[in-house]
Amino acid sequence: MQLFYKIFFKLEKLINKERNRLLKVRLKQCGNNVRIDKNCHILVPERMEIGDNTSISSFTTIYATFGVKIGKNCLISSNCGISSYNHIQHSLNRPDDKDKDVQFSKPVDIGDNVWIGMNSCILPGVQIGNNSIIGSGSVVTKNVPSNEIWVGNPARFIKKLDL
Template identity: 65%
Template sequence: MFSISYLVVNKIEKIIQKIKWDNYRSFFKYCGNNVIIDPTCTILVPDNFSIGHNSSISAYTVIYSAYGVEIGNNCLISSNCGISSINHIINSANRVNDPKDIGQHCKPVKIGNNVWIGMNACILPGITIGDNSIIGSGSVVSKNVPSNEIWVGNPARKIKEVII
């Protein structure tokens, strides 16, 4: 009895999540075809978020696209990643109280085509990741990543080229 009830409730939850995400995608700046976004993801300011064809975002990833986040075609973003286009200022006295300064530290994030971002990676504001690049699990990307490179670590650094 318990297992049948669980299966029914689980199926209903999946249907509700699919309806929620189908509706949510209508708020994106752009959403390509065949995009898969796990229902547990959070996308803040979705009207500044773009994602290309055949891309996917896995569970518990958080994207803060206040100043724009653009994800290209054929991208794989693993679970529990953080991508943000917004940051706080350094001066602690003004960190919360001076909203006019916040724009100085906020920049859009651009992720190229065919990019793979590993689990628990963090992409900071203003970062561009070039086509065909790979970001290793747990990496903190604080510098732009050229095309066709593999970057890992905290802070992330190049370890090798991607062979195409």
């Protein structure tokens, strides 16, 4: 039985390595030493850029439809959502309004050395500055300047980082 588990885990590791390789080839840009855990979902990877030494943990979903850029040395914890796509709110007839969705969809730009805590959500058009921290469970609806900690729903400024 122990041999079975050794073979199983070795096979799983090979499958994940190949999955990551294929995903990285499809990305618009992918730096060195990028880690994307299994069970991550990236929609439209051709519109996504990831910098060196960045890690995206399990169960994170990224909608890169209108562009997502993640800088160097970033850590995105598990179960996060990042979306550059949104839709209009007051529509009774969705098919007729589908072209209007574009005006509510904007790229997401995450700077270098950013840490995004578990279960956080980054909405379309948000820019997160370098060296910032987004606390667990936060919903980021507006831009976050560099060197700041933001938490909550909606995310709000907590304190300036002294670097």
